[in-house]
Amino acid sequence: MNPRSKLFQGNFLHGKASIFTRNKQSSRPFCSSDSTATTPTSQSLNIPSLSELISKQHWSELKTHLKLNPTNSTTLLHHLLSSEADPGLTLRYFNWSQKEFRLSHPLELSFRLLHSLANAKKYSKMRALLDSFAKVENFHSNSLILHMVSMSGNSFCANSMIVDMLVLAYVRNRKTHLGLEVFKRAGDYGFRLSVFSCNPLLSGLVKESAIGDVEYVYKEIRRRKIEPDVITFNVVVNGLCKVGKLNKAGDVIEDMKAWGFLPNVVTYNTLIDGYCKMGRVGKMYKAESILKDMVANQVCPNEVTYNILIDGFCKDENVSAAKKVFDKMQRQGLRANVITYNSLINGLCCDGQIDEAINLRNKMLGSGVKPNVVTFNVLINGFCKKKMIKEARELFDDIRKQGLAPNAITYNTLIDACCKNGIMEEAIVLQSSMLEKGIFPDVSTYNCLIAGLCRKGDIEAARKLITDMEGKGLRADLVTYNIIIDALCKEGESRKAARLLNEIFKMGLSPSHVTYNTLMDGYCMEGNLKAAVNVKTRMEKEGRQANVVTYNVLIKGFCKKGKLEDANRLLNEMLERGLNPNRTTYEVVREEMMEKGFVPDIEGHLYNVSVGT
Template identity: 30%
Template sequence: MSATFSAAPPLAVFASLLTARRFAKAKSMLASLLTPNVLAVPFPELAAASLLRGAPPHAVAAFHDMLFRAYADAGAADRAAEALDLTVSRLGRLDPRSLTSSLLSLRRAGQLAAADDLLRRALASCPESVSPLSASVVVDGLCKAGRVADARHLLDEMPRHGVKPNALCYNSLLDTYKRQKDGNQVAEVLRIMENEGIEATVGTFTIMVDALSAANDIDKVEALIDEMKAKNVPGDVYFYTAVINAYCRAGKARKASEVFDECVGNGIEPNEHTYGALINGFCKIGQVEAAEMLLADMQGRGVGHNKIIFNTVIDGYCRKGMVDSALNIKAVMEKTGIELDIYTYNTIACGLCRVNRMDEAKTLLHIMIEKGVAPNYVSYTTLISIHCKQGDMVEARRLFREMAGKGAKPSVVTYNVMMDGYIKKGSIREAERFRKEMEKKGFVPDVYTYASLVHGHCVNGKVDVALKLFEEMKQRGTKPNVVAYTALISGLAKEGRSEAAFQLYDDDMLKAGLTPDESVYSALVGSLHTDNKQNDSLPQTK
């Protein structure tokens, strides 16, 4: 026996409690008895020292079972493996519930490899103790750890030991392939389930609804719902939430609302995610008032609001220009103790800017910083945009240089804002400097970059430079927008180059499917007058 073992007396007391069938008392004291000294002792030695010779079978069985679980709870994987081997050797069986519990404990402790090893030991020595639930613990863990091939191998191995996986095991694989957007593997797993006669559960249907929703295939989602009903598989809150989300993504908020009512009508209480999906759907189609009614319904049902839901409604109001309503929601958040995050502040600040309440937006973002919420690139870009629109390029530039040092790297949008600000101040050179800096840092100019620069050069009378930029934009695969066409057509028109202006309008802009505004027509008509004046001023030849 190990010389280091000095903990037999306390475990002997534990064993005596088991003999007396005082299982609850024994269980309550076990965790405190597993000191480092006790954990250092191999389980066979511990069992031999603690159990009296001739101990009743119920005490022996309980000792092995409880120690097996306790080792796993303590993260002592090696000792748990020893306990499993000795339990099977002495008793010829292992409690399936104990195996599942131990696997869960090891997985929670971050010992997935140990859990995998323990399951395989059980498969080899006592496969009857391995339930599909036990296997699903490890399969799910392997999938979430990115070890999908190992999960597949385990599922293939199980039938060779007489253990048939169920839908719970395969659902983890399906969910992983869904997240990877691997439709072929999803189809293959479904074929395996069908061939093996494994009935899909509500979890299976939920995963499939999510996958089809991500693929924007609402017709197949509806077919899946019909199939589920035909098989009499009842939905749960997660299934209904997935269906509501699918309809909302497809722009069918009314249908989503009907599903919500069906969920409630079936006695299933919607949770915050169910409400959140429908609220998001209403906000996307501009029905923010309906979203706010759902917020009130949540409160009435005692379903907790969360930050994401409030932010969704705030965003909906800001998109509709109803900033005061968004500010009211912000006040509710503060009143209920929900901390405002960067998204809340940025969304409202952008909303205020859209309705030209620039000073309020600035104040809000400064309050945000004072409250310890670090500004990100969106916050900085918003502030920079405000100063650019107010003509304060000095402060805009200062903020631009500051943001990188604060961990908020400028984006293409930030550079575009700076370029547009300088162009409106008549400083095309500074705008071009920012463009060069942007490209040097690896950013690719987008359509707004080019549109601003084309406009700037045209305003400065450098139409040929603007034309080169316009061609460069197309060569890079960036489709010109209405602003770029309008700026260039206007520039050509002002120079009296009516033929080039009309050609750009007829051969490019209209064919691109863009709708010109009144300024384009005015420029084209004006170019004819300019062209005529230039022709009139030419010397007449006889």
């Protein structure tokens, strides 16, 4: 028996620090575990000759020696780890034996192997081993795992490295929350993590929109004095922007400057995109002022910067401003790419300028930029919005001629158009043809069809389709519920619709703005303004601020009942909260208030909206 494993066992069983562990670590959380550590018994095995077989890589011969008793393979691993065996070879034996005998060696041995690989600087082998570990790992508690890591090796550096790589392995295998848990525990042990794990962890948390966790990790990076880099800050800024915490995103940029890091083009682009997508009144003005800041700080805008602004202006229903940015971009010597064209073509389509959109597509072809399936999707959508189904179908047929393939979004767009134009049969045919092409109808496909049936007032058929969909393993999502709620409201069954809110929570979903706004609209149509206002209160209690549509719905409801003073009060409240009135707001006010001789306080502002700023 070798001294190392004896020490290991004593240490493990009694929870005392061995001479190999630092005093600091003796207070680590102790786990009484299923100690799978086996005491090596070499009597029955001829270790030297087996080691010889491994070094010669005579696997089949080795198999015949070991297969009588597979626990022998673990014993052999023990010996390899305790001897001077080459770690690379031990790793090969480790992988081979696990696969050959369909077993998992004790966790402790995996980590001892990692330590010996670390000593031999075989970092990519460590990553691969941890990656396969993270793939199957679900059941061990991370406190046990960290305990194992710290017990199975004596180098603090190697411990930190292994934990760092473990976080990365979890994140890469889409187990972000396990990665986060290890990150937290690593703090208890004092292990030093690096940007190589922290950045991907942050990025994974941003993708899951776990913004609270992003902020926690960011704080911990500062507290634990982990060296960040520009990317660390950029990811955090992105996370904050995605949930609309734009001021906090600005604070992080100030932090980074104080830390000695200069914001780069990605930092600025991220913040500009944040304002474009989540900003309120004057957001595009703000976006352009960030662009000016960026230039003043000698950071040169790139294609992405301009693409973000073009899309921002288009979504803000200001295509002419988007066109100006498009021209400016080319004057700066930057080439429009497929995303630039797609964004602007989409903007034109949404604005009803389908001919302009086609012209731009031709210009795109002329300048040698190849369209992709998105280009087709936005144009098909443009034609569909104009009820030009024939043209949309022609474009659909062109996709394959261009050597491209339609995707689920292409089909969904067409299916939705058929449903909206009363040709449900066509929609069903398209749905089955997508199956033939190996593109699986998704929840959106069903939502289009369900909405189509609801529009016809056939809620029963819609419910049947939901059952059908769930039979195919697709779960109803929030949009599905919103569609049903809308249908019930339109049938004058707002109370029934309201009961679906509880069902939404039961499904582990949470109602969105659309859900509440739809229900509010239902109550307004029934003339039950009190119930509608209660929905607004409930929504705000759930942490969802009223948006423009909320106000439009309520204002319309109050106007219909002749309560113009109340409608006016809501308009003011909307502006005070920094919300931008849109065309609908304007139309509601024009038609419902002005006609009754009532001039709302914000008429001047609405006038600007109506003519376009």
